[in-house]
Amino acid sequence: MADNSASRITLEVFRSEKGRLSRFDVPVPAPASRVLDALLYVREHLDPSLGFRYSCRAGMCGSCALVVNGKEALACQSAIGALGTTTVRLSPLRALPVLHDLMCDMTPFFDTLKRADAAMRPKEPNRKTLRVMPPGEPHRALIEGQNGCLTCGACFSACEWSATRPGYLGPAAMNRVLMLSLDERDARGKSRLATVANESGALRCHGLGNCSQVCPVDIPLREGMQKLKGLLAMEDIS
């Protein structure tokens, strides 16, 4: 679609109650119009029963993650002009139970974070704030690449194992474990590696890299998994 100014698209949306796609003719004011804009248009003008999530509209909360033309993305960050097609097909994230249309039950995804204990356990629990790591500090460089996860679930959806292997932790949880195991402010440190040193964790990852392809904040998840495997190969895990 070379010029999308004041054009129209066909929005195909998976509908959970109907069990099929609904098609909507949606105007696109500009190439930079987002998929979220199209969804909001549908809900306001065509079908108020259409279910989808959004919050910040700025690519920071991760609420609007879904599958756009077969690839996981944030609806608020997906420019319709960049999709290169006049038919945009939307479906809910994979590997998660569908609540309504494009809304999934995120509980299984958040459970992976709980099972991986993907929360900071500060070395100084009585301190009110974490020690700031200024730019350029070597410790910061160790973990910076893994920082910034929105917990949107896009990588979990894209991973081949999330839907086919019950109990698989998934890229987001393991990325968090990697980051925390390298963070010198965390009390658990490398002992965290034991939570992913199994067939539900890093040992099952084949490094396909779907996770890296879909991460909306470009966290190098596949490289992170390689780093994690390197730590598992070298560290004493008991």
Add this chain to the structure above:
Amino acid sequence: MASQLLDLKLWRWQRYTALISLPLVLAHVVLQYWVFGIDSANFDAVSARVKGGIILGLDVLLLAAVSGHAFLGLRSMLQDYARSSRTAAWITRATLFAFAATLVYGLAALVVFL
């Protein structure tokens, strides 16, 4: 927990055998093609080489490393399709048994040359 530690150990051995196999395979190719020559691969020539000790040692290491890596890799691939930990455990047993059988068969073949 014990099975998890075993999984980690076997996964690590898959990496170690890959590292060990590489120089051994290269050495094997160099020895076979350039040092001894493939045309001299008759029973007496091979027997004389194997009795030398160093070649026997290299061959045993090569057999163990390459077979180990192959069967550990096969185990990993098959476990992609295991839907329960019981199935996964049987896959581990079967592939380790196949590795052991291959090792014994290979060692028996080498013994013939001694």
